[in-house]
Amino acid sequence: MPDTFSGPQTLGTLRSNCWKNVPSQSGIYWWYFPPECVHSFRVTEYCDEQSLNLRMAADGKFCLYVDVAKSLKERMKWHAE
Numbered sequence: 001m002p003d004t005f006s007g008p009q010t011l012g013t014l015r016s017n018c019w020k021n022v023p024s025q026s027g028i029y030w031w032y033f034p035p036e037c038v039h040s041f042r043v044t045e046y047c048d049e050q051s052l053n054l055r056m057a058a059d060g061k062f063c064l065y066v067d068v069a070k071s072l073k074e075r076m077k078w079h080a081e
Contacts, residue, residue, distance in 0.1 A: 008032065008057060011080055022073040029072055031079075032061035 014022060036063035038044065041064065043052070070077035 005074055010052050014076060015080065019073050022076050024071050024073045026068070026070045027072045028054065028066065028068050029075065030063045031065040032057050034061055037064065038062060 009021070038049075038054075040050075043049075043064065057063070057067075060067070067075070
């Protein structure tokens with residue numbers, strides 16, 4: 001049975017499920033952060049804030065990182081543990 005993934009989930013949820021609901025196949029993944037992280041990560045020191053076109057989630061968080069992985073499950077674990 002192929003891995004299934006229902007969409008955006010919190011890091012806490014992924015950890016508590018021991019990464020079981022993260023596909024082991026290759027794919028693209030996004031990390032979303034609260035709006036205040038745009039400033040606390042000093043993004044605006046290196047980018048013109050007015051010209052930023054950041055992907056936004058329904059809950060108001062911004063995508064500040066996107067990448068491709070051969071195994072989504074292994075990459076999520078690598079980033080988060």
